[in-house]
Amino acid sequence: MKQSEIDEIKNHCKYSPIGFYTPMSVLRVINHFEQKLTETNHSLTTGRDEKILLQEKLNQLIAGNKASLPPEVAQAIERLKAAGFSNYGIIACSDQTSVLGRDYSSEVIADLMSIKKFPLTDLLIKGLVNGYTVVETPQERIKRGVQAIYEKWTTIPTSGDDQKDGEDLAERITKFVSSELKL
Missing domain, CATH: 4.10.860 (DNA Excision Repair, Uvrb; Chain A)
Known part of the structure; x- marks a missing residue:
């Protein structure tokens, strides 16, 4: 127990003339620490609730920044990532499909062509960076x-x-x- 806690107990207790704490002083100490415990519990609960609220807001922001991509573009991205392409590699190589035929399989070239045909480059980049949802047909x-x-x-x-x-x-x-x- 810290000295400050001992001093706080002494401040709340009445020492009787015969050297014992009176029941009323002990009751005051118990009430005082119950109040402190309640305040601490309330503070912890409020902090936990604030953390949950902040996490929900963060999740909403993340979900709000996701791009909606057509299924063929989303599938192409997934296959290209599985083949080892980074986000940058997907964008850079999709513009160079004519010279990549010797280095990559026909499936990879087809996926890069799907990306190249997608007209909304900003939306594609947003999807690669922030994540995406697949637009249902x-x-x-x-x-x-x-x-x-x-x-x-x-x-x-x-x-x-x-x-x-x-x-x-x-x-x-x-x-x-x-x-x-x-x-």
């Missing part, structure tokens, strides 16, 4: 949505009428597809 979105509808539909109790149940499923799918295609 309308077909992929519809397939995923219909699958989700079907999975949910199979958990709903049936009416016992196959015709009616089939119409219910068809209605749900039609409504979803119409909203996706903006019909």
Whole structure:
């Protein structure tokens, strides 16, 4: 125990004339340290909450800076990185595909050509630096949505009428597809 803690206890305790601490002085010390413990706990909780909040904000900023790339460009980037290309190498070599044919496989050249055809170089660089998400094609979105509808539909109790149940499923799918295609 530190000397400052001992002095603090002495300040809160009343020493009786016969050399013992009185019960009231001990109770005051206990109350004082319970209050200090509560303040410390509150401070730690507040610090933890602030850390969680800051992490969430950081994650939102990172997610907000990601580029949305088409599937063929994202796949080309992944294959090129797996082949050992750095971000710089992807950009630099995609502009030199005609002279790289001797040094790289046809798959690597095809991936570099996919990158070269992508017209938005700034978006590509942003994707390489900050990360990217893959833009789903309308077909992929519809397939995923219909699958989700079907999975949910199979958990709903049936009416016992196959015709009616089939119409219910068809209605749900039609409504979803119409909203996706903006019909």
